[in-house]
Amino acid sequence: MTFHTSCDVAVSDGTPRTDVAWFDGWRDGVYGEAFCRYAWPNDGSSNQGECDQNHVWIVGSAITRDAPNDEHGYSSVSCHELGHTLGFLGHQSSPPGGQADCMAGGDISTVRSSDVTYNDHITADFNAYYD
């Protein structure tokens, strides 16, 4: 796997400028996974416990196997995993507000426009938190 970027990915200087690094990786049984790779320690600083850099693994081989449209499959999984890095959980049954979006995850065998968007509830939460 070759990593392609011109971004500043250094972390040990305490000032990483890349918040999410993306990988096309291999992992059996999943389409993608997101996790915090670098986090602030409990050092009493105002950042303690916060994630500094997330890593997202996209399993291209599984996506292209199961999605009827590769681009849609990649987009929906990427939308879902990016949502996790922003702090949103996946929907298990009914989405908040009853509006479907990519945080449902799981099923990439059907192409729906909602698979590649965030619903109003999530968008409002995001804007309120990050403004």
Place this chain on the structure above:
Amino acid sequence: MRIVGNVLAVACCAVVLGGCSGNPEPKVATTPAKAVALAGPQVDTTPLRYKHYDFAPAKTPEELAAADYIQVTAIGTVEKFLEGPTYITEPNNSPYPRVYMVVKVDKAFKGAVKHGSAIQENRLYIEFDRGPINTLDGKTPLIPMSDFEKGIPAGTRVAVFATNAPKISKQLVNTERTAPVKTFSPHPQGLMFEDPGRAGNRRMVPGLIEYGQLPPVWQNIPNLDELAARMSTVND
């Protein structure tokens, strides 16, 4: 907040006056300390749950066991956690430290023959990522090994639906910690602990995902023995 079951040691003591002389010498008779397990959760999967997965849930244990990517299904008890080696990968030489959960296997179902060499002396090595790294030094894991050991106490019963462990990179350090046998990683749905301190069906605790992410059939499985019975229908 971490919730760990408590064990209350109760020592029963009795004072016995012995002998018939005028200077009786008190003797203290003690019964062995008796451990009384209080009701309450003993399994805390927090150290294992720092990832979010996108996967197509298997509606039943049989469906998951039959999936071609599931290499081994087995039940057993957690014996210990061990530090594994560390993959070094991009970007910027990011460390991916491994941790092994050693499972003493009571019964292996699928893969018991094909992967028999990986179950030496009835031990299965289940591989996890160690979790977030300290961003200030870029190398130190923030989850201590003791968190794994406290969260999943030795002796905890477990069911595993295991895939091949993911390939992170070709660069590996601390190779002396490499497991002596082929390792596997659990499918997100495929790690279930039994916690006798929890009530009803909630005693089945998924290791990697939230309970609510389990399909209804899984949520209605009351204990590990019933799960094992369903796992046993898919063999080599």
